[in-house]
Every structure is written in structure tokens, then in C-alpha cells.
Amino acid sequence: MPRRDYQDQLDALRQDICDLGDDVADRLAVTLACYEREDTTAASAVRDGDGEINQRYLDLESDCIDLVALQQPVAGDLRLVTASFKILTDIERVGDIATNLAAYAEDAPFGYAELNLVDLGLVAHEMFERAVTAYANGDVEACREIAARDEELDAMCTEVTDRVIRGLATASGRADIERAAEDVESVLMTVRDVERVGDHAVNVAARTLYMVENDDELLF
Secondary structure, rough: OHHHHHHHHHHHHHHHHHHHHHHHHHHHHHHHHHHHHOOOHHHHHHHOHHHHHHHHHHHHHHHHHHHHHHHOOOOOHHHHHHHHHHHHHHHHHHHHHHHHHHHHHHHOHHHEEEEEEEEHHHHHHHOOOOOOHHHHHHHHHHHHHHHHHHHHHHHHHHHHHHHHHHHHHHHOHHHHHHHHHHHHHHHHHHHHHHHHHHHHHHHHHHHHHHHHHHOOOOOO
16 A cells, blocks of 8 residues: 555544544533533433444544554554554543433532532543643643643542532431432542543543653553
């Protein structure tokens, strides 16, 4: 195969993965809007669209495998394909999380607005968007900044978790305790998944840094 066609395949793979990442980021934004507006109308659309994301993931995974098997890339090209394969998986996982959050939103205890769950989600969403952009542009400085931002997100998630558990501890009476426990479970699952979005953003950044500079400092 001519070199130009091979390079076009590499460029198309990267662009298609970025497009998938952008669409997943949009789905996550729609879900967060459900929490912000205390409106679950759009949540079902996010859940219904998960099958399309999964199929695109499988198609792109197949493209990665074909490039390795048929073109036998080496050096920088091999790092691009292998990093893209890993990044693709993280993007698909964020798509799954957006679906999970959409399901939680349908039964969300919106009375917990003071916990700033939307603020948590917006930080994670920004990290993920920046990670996809960093992959698109080969921006290694952004990769390191995303990894540093994850510490802030983790601290925010820990604070919210502590506040929720303290709230449960102050509940009195069987009915209040049971109701509080159900709300706490929903909030904690939301916080856990938001934190996981940040983790996947760091994974994308780590693989991008490795892809561009052969630097594994963020991989472990």
C-alpha cells in the first residue's frame, strides 16, 4: 500500500476517535444538564444512544487491529496505534458512565443540590474534553495539567462523600434513616462515576504523552 494511503489511514483513525470522544463528551454534558435543571427528560435519550457508541467503538477497535496486522507499524506509528487503541477503550468507558449517570438522574435526590454534584461533573467533563483535545493535537503540556487537575477532583469527591455520610449519621427514626440511606446510595454512585470520568481523562492524557514523547511518567 502506498505510504500516502497508510498515512491517511492513521490520520483517519485519530480523527474518528476524536469524533467519538467529542460525541461522548456531549452525552456527558446532556446528562449533567439533567442534574443542573432537575429535569430527567433528556436522560432516556442518553441511555438509548449507548448502543451506537458501542458499535462505533467496536468498528474503531477493528481498524486498530487491521492497521497493526496489515501495516506492521513501527516506532512512532506503532505508539500512535497502540495508544489510540487504549484511548478508545477509555472513551467508550466514559460513554458507559454517561449512561449510568443518566439512569441515576431519573431517580436523583435533587434535594442534595447543596452537595454541588453538578460542579463535580463539570470538572470531570472539562478534564475529559481537554484530554480528547490533547490527543487530537499531541499537546503534552495539557496532558500533565489534566493529571494535576485530577487531584483537585479527587479531593472534591472525598469532601462530598464525607458530607453525605455525616448526613446519614444524623438521621433519626427508621423512616428517615431508610429514606436517607436510599438517597446516600444514589449520591455515592454518582460521585464514584464522576471520579471515574476524571480517571479515564488521565488515562487518555497518559497514553497521549506516551504516544507523542515515548514518556510513560503518567502511566503508573
